[in-house]
Amino acid sequence: MPPDQQNPINPKKTTVVAAGVLINAQGQFLMGSRPAGKPYAHYWEFPGGKLEAGETAHDALCRELQEEMGIDVTAATPWLTQRFNYPHANVELRFFKVRGWNGALHGHEGQELAWQRVGQLNVSPILPANGPILRGLALPEVIEISNMAELGREAFMAQLSAKWAAGPTCLLLREPQLSASDYQELAHAVQSIARPHGGKLILHRDLALAQAINADGIHFTASQLNQLNARPRGIDWVSASTHQQSDLEAAARIGVDFAFLGHIAPTQSHPGQTPLGWEKFSQLLQLGWCFPVFAIGGQTLSTLNTAQAHGGHGVALLRAAWSQTA
Numbered sequence: 148m149p150p151d152q153q154n155p156i157n158p159k160k161t162t163v164v165a166a167g168v169l170i171n172a173q174g175q176f177l178m179g180s181r182p183a184g185k186p187y188a189h190y191w192e193f194p195g196g197k198l199e200a201g202e203t204a205h206d207a208l209c210r211e212l213q214e215e216m217g218i219d220v221t222a223a224t225p226w227l228t229q230r231f232n233y234p235h236a237n238v239e240l241r242f243f244k245v246r247g248w249n250g251a252l253h254g255h256e257g258q259e260l261a262w263q264r265v266g267q268l269n270v271s272p273i274l275p276a277n278g279p280i281l282r283g284l285a286l287p288e289v290i291e292i293s294n295m296a297e298l299g300r301e302a303f304m305a306q307l308s309a310k311w312a313a314g315p316t317c318l319l320l321r322e323p324q325l326s327a328s329d330y331q332e333l334a335h336a337v338q339s340i341a342r343p344h345g346g347k348l349i350l351h352r353d354l355a356l357a358q359a360i361n362a363d364g365i366h367f368t369a370s371q372l373n374q375l376n377a378r379p380r381g382i383d384w385v386s387a388s389t390h391q392q393s394d395l396e397a398a399a400r401i402g403v404d405f406a407f408l409g410h411i412a413p414t415q416s417h418p419g420q421t422p423l424g425w426e427k428f429s430q431l432l433q434l435g436w437c438f439p440v441f442a443i444g445g446q447t448l449s450t451l452n453t454a455q456a457h458g459g460h461g462v463a464l465l466r467a468a469w470s471q472t473a
């Protein structure tokens with residue numbers, strides 16, 4: 148394949164690249180150093196390379212990972228798309244999560260390979276386009292949405308405390324039936340349980356409250372999202388609900404960290420509304436977004452693989468996150 152620099156005639160032409168985030172059994176991800184002689188030599192990247200004429204991104208991923216590391220990819224799902232303008236090329240990077248391969252990894256182009264952990268990177272420098280990718284890797288694949296409306300406060304708080312005692316999870320506290328002051332009081336109570344256990348708490352709709360209690364994130368409704376001109380400051384994670392392409396575009400414009408897209412299947416929360424379904428979910432994600440997208444609506448832990456096969460990062464669980472009998 149021609150190197151990037153051989154494209155000076157049309158510097159605006161976009162080079163499409165497929166890259167793989169290999170995940171091992173310990174949950175680590177693989178990075179490789181770029182070989183000498185390439186643009187950004189010795190920077191760290193996710194293995195992959197440019198699409199050849201007539202290839203799909205998946206075809207290119209399999210070919211590149213065979214050429215660069217000698218492995219046969221057996222399980223890869225589309226994940227994020229990052230667009231970036233380098234001085235040498237405009238690139239569209241199609242990232243895949245790769246969870247299965249045959250063969251021993253070997254740097255066939257003299258590159259170094261290193262398994263890395265989220266938040267504990269020990270290689271540098273990283274290619275400048277890869278910031279959102281590392282941020283996306285820090286997100287869990289399951290987000291739980293509170294359901295105090297059905298469980299009642301006592302059972303909800305008891306289940307939440309038990310969950311967080313067992314290990315940190317990520318909670319979206321969404322209780323639209325509560326008044327603003329009741330929601331505020333609940334948010335304080337939940338945050339006081341979250342802190343000691345390292346649980347992540349995302350508040351719904353109320354940015355000022357999320358900032359005031361130092362929550363980990365704010366989640367906007369689709370209608371709030373469409374009224375925002377910029378990503379709010381002073382909060383770590385910013386996310387939003389989306390239902391259609393224009394919502395995803397709004398999410399991209401303000402620079403969310405992740406979005407929910409749905410509802411996928413009919414749910415008790417949206418009676419009578421036509422669900423999006425997996426095919427439409429997948430079509431919308433193929434447009435290529437630089438943030439992870441969670442499937443929402445009728446999701447359970449057993450739909451996680453389906454969500455990922457259709458390009459989702461993970462699933463947002465409402466009823467499935469809670470035992471209704473406790």
Ligand SMILES: Nc1nc2c([nH]c(=O)n2[C@@H]2O[C@H](COP(=O)(O)OP(=O)(O)OP(=O)(O)O)[C@@H](O)[C@H]2O)c(=O)[nH]1
Nearest residue numbers: 148149150164166185192193194195196197238274276
């Ligand atoms: N493979 C890969 N390329 C990336 C990443 N991030 C990123 O900005 N790029 C850019 O995407 C382009 C990919 O080119 P590449 O050098 O891997 O392509 P290739 O393997 O086909 O190389 P070749 O053309 O020398 O055969 C480069 O401009 C590179 O800077 C990444 O994480 N992985």
Ligand SMILES: [Mg+2]
Nearest residue numbers: 194195196197
């Ligand atoms: Mg390459």
